[in-house]
Amino acid sequence: MSRASVKVNDLSWMTGGPQGSGVDSSANIFAGACVLGGLWTFGLREYYSSIKGPHSYFEVRVNGDKIRSHVNNVDVLATFDAETLIRHAEEVALGGGILYDPTFANVEIDKIDSIETPVVLRIKSRLTKQGLPGTVSGILEEAKRRGVNLFSIPYNDIIAKTAAQIGEHQLSKLSRIVNVLSVSASFGILGFDENYLNRSIERAFASKKKVVDMNEIGAKLAYDAAKSQLKQPFPFQLHPIQNQPRLLLMGVEAVALGKLVGGCRVQTYYPITPAADESEFLESHGNFDISGGNNPSQKGSILVTQTEDEIAAITMATGAALTGARAATSTSGPGFSLMVEGLGWAGMNEVPLVITHYQRGGPATGQPTRHEQGDLKFVLSAAHGEFPRIVLCSGDMEESFYDAIRIFNYAERFQMPGIHLIDKGLANNSMTISPPKGDLVPIQRGKLIQGDHQGNGDEEPYRRFAFTEDGVSPRAVLGMPSYRFWNTGDEHDEMGHIEEDPDNRVKMMTKRMTKLDTAAREISEEEKVNFFRSSKKQADVTIVSWGSTKGPILDAMKLLERDGIGVEFLQIRLVSPFPTETVKQKLAGAKLLVDIEQNYSGQMAAVIAEKTMIDVKNKIVKFNGRPMSQDEIYQSVKQVLSNPAQNKRVVLTLGA
Amino acid sequence: MALKLTDLKTDVHNDWCPGCGDFGIEASLKMALTEMPVDINKVALFSGIGCSSKLVHFTNAFGIHTLHGRVLGYAQGAKLANPDLEVIAVGGDGDGLGIGVGHFVHAGRRNIDMAYIIHDNGVYGLTKGQASPTLHLGMQTKSLPEPNINSNINPIMLALASGFTFIARSYAYNTRHLKEMIKKAVAHKGFALIDALQPCPTYNDINTKEWYGGEDRVDPATKRPMPRTYDLEGTGYNGTITADMSQDEVDKNLVQVIEKSREWGDKIPIGIFYQNETVPIYEERISERIPSYMREPPARQQLAKNDGKSVVNLANLSKELLFESLVLAQ
Incomplete structure (x- = not known):
């Protein structure tokens, strides 16, 4: 490997294991160490609906700049059980690394009950085609042939040595440190100073000195064990940078x-x-x-x-x-x-x-x-x-x-x-x-009546649902003297008493619905939508989406723009009241309009059609339960661009 | 200025059927309010859905007429957010023991300091007389095509099992008794239930005013009807749990409540079946976690300074999530 191929501060790291085995905490300790080193992280957490046992995994992407999504490939897969290795080895990219426990080498894939039969069959047939056995060794050999670096981490030996150092004879008491060992071994190959990990361990187990000690002693051994297997620098490196305090x-x-x-x-x-x-x-x-x-x-x-x-x-x-x-x-x-x-x-x-x-x-x-x-x-x-x-x-x-x-x-x-x-x-x-600002959004309480003003009762009685031009009535709360009111789920008069009069019904319905117009008028434009422009004057593609797809879309936009594709993105934030005019205006001049959503039917596209009569003809959807990655969006937008008529609805399917 | 009954009147037309037991409950509640040391501005009445739940519109106090079966959710939420309020919930037996029975049970577990009056007439009046959860098995009230196919819930026993700390029964047409029960329920520290028996003159043609009054069984000696209800007070019955009781005495008392709650038919006890102020109320349990709770409850906390900026110190709040970037010697 040449020096030029070393990627610094651009990494996708994954750990996994049976639910309840400390997958989350090891991922958090890993991410915490990176953030202490000034780096930025994004963590993808996937787990089953159960408490103990089934496989869960956590992917942490690390970068020198802010990142908002996960990617398809894994650069380092840190495993301490057989199942994680079997399920995720194929995701590891060329030049990447797999850390594994050598004692699992002979484990047969179809002996692991928690892997669903279709998954077992798929993996075994893949291995058979390559003339490999249906075991962990087969998986490792497959990865090696693909150019993945393998690192054997003798977890049991490290735990035994750690136990000896701290004078603990019951090895089972130390078994839980295995996930931290895999984190530490990862940093060993990534060339990331082990002290960041130690600080992260201390934060995670702040109140338990003995736990901190055993993790740090074990971490040192695992770090060295992994590092000693490097014949040349690992193609992925993490280097600390100076940074402002941030929240993880x-x-x-x-x-x-x-x-x-x-x-x-x-x-x-x-x-x-x-x-x-x-x-x-x-x-x-x-x-x-x-x-x-x-x-x-x-x-x-x-x-x-x-x-x-x-x-x-x-x-x-x-x-x-x-x-x-x-x-x-x-x-x-x-x-x-x-x-x-x-x-x-x-x-x-x-x-x-x-x-x-x-x-x-x-x-x-x-x-x-x-x-x-x-x-x-x-x-x-x-x-x-x-x-x-x-x-x-x-x-x-x-x-x-x-x-x-x-x-x-x-x-x-x-x-x-x-x-x-x-x-x-x-x-x-x-x-x-970066830490958000606690005073950026002031607290606004609208027409809430402040304080218990006496004297109102002698004049007009208070009317909780008084008709007003903007539909919003002065609001008293329970316990305010001279602002007595009634509520009811029935249609009611201004006092809040049941009223079935048809004229009152028309007025009261109109009053309530008018508030939606008031809200649409009074909420500022920048709170309704976000619009991210292309570097090109006329974008080649206009993406419309909502919710957490924002992260991977923004990250994919950078890649697409780098490829010379002009991308703009309308993120709709306020859906009721719907910002009809804004959406119309932003989408009107689109060369190619693509709706991206994590559902089957493209619900936002349907809302847009209802409100603006704009028909979003191209959709990228995903409904397999796994979030979209940056790469999936990058690739699928290109696919749509290549032939919009042939790619009206692209269904994304990645994720384990 | 002392509160008068006329102060509690509203202009809302009362559309209950003539002779409805709801009138007796309304009158008792209003009398109790005038006789209690409460600030009417702090009284918040909550009701569910049904004939009885219209009561709040006929009463000049804060009145929140909620959803069918959900009165206790709204009422408890208001009381917890502002413990200064005197919260009284009312609703029918179908509302509280049918669709809302889940909330009934869990309200007992919380033991919030408030009162709940169930208008218990055995039928769903507003939907034209279907069997409610307190109607006994095999009874066929006026509008039932067939006799009731379900057994009844015993509200007293269910309340006891759920952890209510004040359980009483009264009768809508014994307004003096019901008024006293309401005063005691409101004064009780903890969640208080009154099972208020009431005739439904339109749909329950079995448990009628005459039936409760015993007009079908005239005492041969006095030639007067023998009422079916009788007051527990004066019978030697005492359902009060006190702090000095042994576990054995407490257990015996609970058994006695169950036994008493099973009396029905020719002898229907009214009065306090059970009272236990040794159980900490929910507000006290919260105060152990939030020391400022009673002094500065959710409804009374100021959220922002005069310029609208939040009073919350975000830096302190998010300390555990904040990572300072370390500079280590390389």
Whole structure:
């Protein structure tokens, strides 16, 4: 290998193992070490719907610049079980490396129960064609022939040596360090200073000195064991760089931080994947520091309540919102399905309730731990009857944070339920970002009546649903003297009492629906859509998309532009009220329009057609439960460009 | 200024059927409110869906008329966000023990400091008289094409099993008794249930006012009807659990509640079946985790400074996710 072929700070690393074996923590320790070294990371987390056993994997992409997506190839595959090796070896690129446990060499592929039969048959037939045995050795030989470097890491020996060094005779107590050993061995071949790993280990196990010690001792041995096998520098290298402090976080954490900054003080939830992690984060940060404000304790707090079901979750959050507290509930598809009657009540009573909805594969239980953007049209029309709602879709970590604040502002300003639509990919993936600003989005409470002003009662009685030009009425909350009000799910008069009069019905429906026009008018353009221009004056292709496909689209755009293809990208963020004129204007002059979505039918394209009468003829969709990679978008956009008429609907299928 | 009954009146037309037990419950509730040391501005009434749940519109206090079966969700959410509110929930037996029975059970587990009155008439009135969960097996009220095919829920026993800490029963037309029960339920520290028996003059032609009043069984001696309901007070029954009781005494008391709750037919006990203030209320459990909760509950926290900027210190909050880039000697 020549020096020129060495790639510095551009790496895709993967680890995997049985669920519950520390795959997540080893990936986090790996990413943490990279970020401590000034690098940027993007982590793709894939797991089964179970607790222990089935295979899960975590891909961490590392770069010297900010990255927003994963790639198809794996450069370093760090394994400590046979299954990860068997499943993922073929993803390792030429010149890449595989770290493996030599004791698994003779394991037969069809003896591993947790690998699905079709996968076993596919791999075995691949090996047979090459005259290789259906064993781990066969897999390794196949990789070697392809030009992949193999590194045998004697985990058991390293664990035994570590045990001897710390004076621990029960080896089983040390078995859990195996995942950190694979991380350390990776850094050994990547030439990345082991001290970053040690700092990352110390962060991860801060309170447990003995755990830190055993991991660091083992890590040193694994690092040297891998490094000693290098005959020449490994073609992929990581070099530390100077950088500003940054956050390494998952989407659920970005949302949770945004909620707290945005004033959410009540969150209800019923456990569901992948939403529950957000509530758990909030609950473990139930008391937090504040400055300014009237709270003498200088502590803020959020009440997180686990309810008996999602119906209770939405109704409790709504009850809380009636007291003036900013309240939210967080769920995924099946939970949202249960919530819809409550959503209608909040719409009817103009309650600023926030629902954070993390989409996952549907319908029914669907693919509980897998990615999909299949609920767009559902959230737009959920619940019987017509009522206004805000639907806001975030595309990345920063947007998830800021939108978590904005959705409360919208809900309160326009007095309607606000749905913050996110997806599993965004929820569970991890990413390095610059710290968001806590004061960028001010808190706006609209026509909330502030303070308990006495004296109103002697004049006109307060009318909670008073008719106004913009449809929004001054909002009192429960317990405010002289602002007594009533709510009901029935059609009602301005006081909130049941009223079936047809004229009142027309006025009250019109009042509620008018608020949607008000919202469309008052929400700024830059909060409705993002538009990323091409470097060319006239783009060759205009991509339209929404949600977490933003990351791989932006990364793929760079590659396409590098190839001389002019790409522009319209990311639709606000879907209700729909920014009809903006979308029309951005898409009108497109040379070739391509819709990219993680669902079967291209739901956003259907919404665009409904609202603008623009027919997006070319679609790139994916619905196998795995997020799109940068490379898939790069390749499929090229495919569409090569012959748009022949490639009306490209279905992406990659991912394990 | 003392609250008068007329202060609690609204202009809303009352469309309950003449003779409905709901009137008795409404009157008892309003009397109780005038006699209790509560600030009416802090009273929030919540109701589900059904005839009974229209009560909030007839009462001049904050009134939240919610969804069928979901009254306890809304009511608990409001109480937790603002523990200063005096939250009283009302709803029918179908609402609370049919479609909403899941919430009923879990409300007991939480033991939030609020009261819940179930209007218990054995039928779904507003949908024209179908059997509700408290109608007994084999009974055929007026509009049932066939006798009731299901057994009934015993609200007292279910409440006990669910962890309610105040369980009482009263009768809609015994307004003096019901009023006292409501006052005690509101004063109780914890989740309080009143099972308010009431006739439905339109659809329940079995458990009628006359039936409860015992007009079908005249005492031969006095020639007066012998009412089916009787007050537990004065019978020597005591369902109160106190902190000084042994586990054995507590267990015995619970068995006694179950036994008493099974009386029905010719002798229907009303009064307090069970009261237990030794169980910490949910608000206290929260306060252990959030020390400032009662002083600065969710509804009373200021979210932003005057310029709209959030009061939250994001840097401190996100400390564990922040990575300073290390410069190591190479």
